[in-house]
Amino acid sequence: MTYRDTLEKIRLAFPQPVSDSIHDSYFVHSIMRALDQVDALKTQLPMLGDVVPGDFKKARETSLPNGTSSVEDVTAQLVEYLRGMTIFGHPRTQQNVIPPPTIPSLIGVLLASLHNPNISWDEYSRLVALAEVEVAAMTSKLIGYDPEVSSGVFTFGGTGTTLYGVKLGLEKACAGTMQKGTPEELVVFVSDAGHYCASNVVGWLGIGTDNLIVIPTTVENEIDLDHLEQQVRSALAEGKKVAAIIATLGTTDSFGLDDLENVAALRDTLSNEFQLDYKPHIHADAVIGWAWSVFNDYEIEKNSLGFRPRTIRALAGACRRIQHLSLADSVGIDFHKTGFAPYISSLVLVKNQADLELVTRQPGQMPYLYHFGDYRPGMFTLETSRAGTGPLAALANFRLFGEEGLRVILGHIVEMTQLLREHLEGQEGTTVLNRDNFGTVTIFRAYPTGVDTFSIKRQEFEDEAYRDSLLSHNNYNREIYEYVHSEAMAGRGVVISITDCYRRTSYGEPIVALKSYILSPFVDEDDVKSVVSKVLEARGKVDWG
Numbered sequence: 001m002t003y004r005d006t007l008e009k010i011r012l013a014f015p016q017p018v019s020d021s022i023h024d025s026y027f028v029h030s031i032m033r034a035l036d037q038v039d040a041l042k043t044q045l046p047m048l049g050d051v052v053p054g055d056f057k058k059a060r061e062t063s064l065p066n067g068t069s070s071v072e073d074v075t076a077q078l079v080e081y082l083r084g085m086t087i088f089g090h091p092r093t094q095q096n097v098i099p100p101p102t103i104p105s106l107i108g109v110l111l112a113s114l115h116n117p118n119i120s121w122d123e124y125s126r127l128v129a130l131a132e133v134e135v136a137a138m139t140s141k142l143i144g145y146d147p148e149v150s151s152g153v154f155t156f157g158g159t160g161t162t163l164y165g166v167k168l169g170l171e172k173a174c175a176g177t178m179q180k181g182t183p184e185e186l187v188v189f190v191s192d193a194g195h196y197c198a199s200n201v202v203g204w205l206g207i208g209t210d211n212l213i214v215i216p217t218t219v220e221n222e223i224d225l226d227h228l229e230q231q232v233r234s235a236l237a238e239g240k241k242v243a244a245i246i247a248t249l250g251t252t253d254s255f256g257l258d259d260l261e262n263v264a265a266l267r268d269t270l271s272n273e274f275q276l277d278y279k280p281h282i283h284a285d286a287v288i289g290w291a292w293s294v295f296n297d298y299e300i301e302k303n304s305l306g307f308r309p310r311t312i313r314a315l316a317g318a319c320r321r322i323q324h325l326s327l328a329d330s331v332g333i334d335f336h337k338t339g340f341a342p343y344i345s346s347l348v349l350v351k352n353q354a355d356l357e358l359v360t361r362q363p364g365q366m367p368y369l370y371h372f373g374d375y376r377p378g379m380f381t382l383e384t385s386r387a388g389t390g391p392l393a394a395l396a397n398f399r400l401f402g403e404e405g406l407r408v409i410l411g412h413i414v415e416m417t418q419l420l421r422e423h424l425e426g427q428e429g430t431t432v433l434n435r436d437n438f439g440t441v442t443i444f445r446a447y448p449t450g451v452d453t454f455s456i457k458r459q460e461f462e463d464e465a466y467r468d469s470l471l472s473h474n475n476y477n478r479e480i481y482e483y484v485h486s487e488a489m490a491g492r493g494v495v496i497s498i499t500d501c502y503r504r505t506s507y508g509e510p511i512v513a514l515k516s517y518i519l520s521p522f523v524d525e526d527d528v529k530s531v532v533s534k535v536l537e538a539r540g541k542v543d544w545g
Contacts, residue, residue, distance in 0.1 A: 255439025
């Protein structure tokens, strides 16, 4: 057998570059066959088939096969890697900020993967590049940016969006760091509820984690403005430069919303007071909270969609902060979170596209690229290769939902979250820690029989005399979670999660809490009740009373 014989077999494993009705049917059938095999793993449970532990030791011993295989055999093998996967769209899955992707967004990923556009240059992506520009324009208008002035690019995740924001601030504060490196006297600010990616970003940019100043949050999980002012003022007085202030609009554990309006006002006041020759950059990490912008012009009093009063109050409370997103110099958006798109679909928006000139490379550095064309973001992006999957997935959902559809799906999951809190508050042995929070995450604790759940959370949070009680109940909630989780893995109950530090007490101890994160449009009140019933069942199994 010559290599040509094997080559002919290999060619059949590719979509044909010229239309071939027989092979095209084979291609479609192969995809349908894979989907059928995945569908065969589905039951009424919130996972695909049985949960099988991964043998990572054996995986590290894997070698490349000697010969070729068939599309059919490889497909069957790939499907097995999904065995035990949580079905994030299942109504009994309330685990984390991972949504189910829509059919159009999946088709967007498929189409982009099929023809492999690189949106770093329109020469290599043609009209797919328009999808990125259109999504950036629609999102700019949604949050209040001027799309004629703003700009945006898709990047490798929420961490990437923050990386872009801090990098632009770094170049504003210390011109020429792209060429000269990062000076030492430089700081970045973020709240203690902000995403830990801030630490990664300052580390990878060379600013250093020692120069990331973490500001405590209030009981509402938003940045403490008085403390922020003290720390920024102190840094400027010491001659340090502020590369960026990261405002979080929707923290992961608690949907905390920083007061961006007053953060921006503080930045402006101190810039004038210290006569800075630059304006510290504000990056809004709104990868979760951005979607609530669709309610900015919703008539709350009229409430044409008919949401319950507690839901309307929560939506109005979120908009109180989200409506000020346009005050940020850059904003991070994750469509693979509250945009119901597959991983990865992350957009960083820049209020003034002229800021991107600060990181633009000279053409001589890229002699074989960007000689012509109308769209050349690869001249300034960190990535030299960027897939079209993220923009097409995001565009698909914008076209599918429109503003009203996003309002409906977000309003529904907020409504289900409010119902869960009502049911938890109706129990003697559970208490909600973020009762007045506006998002779709519920942080709660369970307590043994005999504990006064009306007063205990305040006592444990404020009074150091309750330290032993707090630590004991931390362990109790871990046991509750272990039971609920084991039941879920056995196909009984609901998949929730746990946080080892919802926040710290006034005396520095972490508060362990159970967490329900509702993002599936399929969740209804029965699914909410199942969380409560399973937690109560767990109390009966591990109760210390």
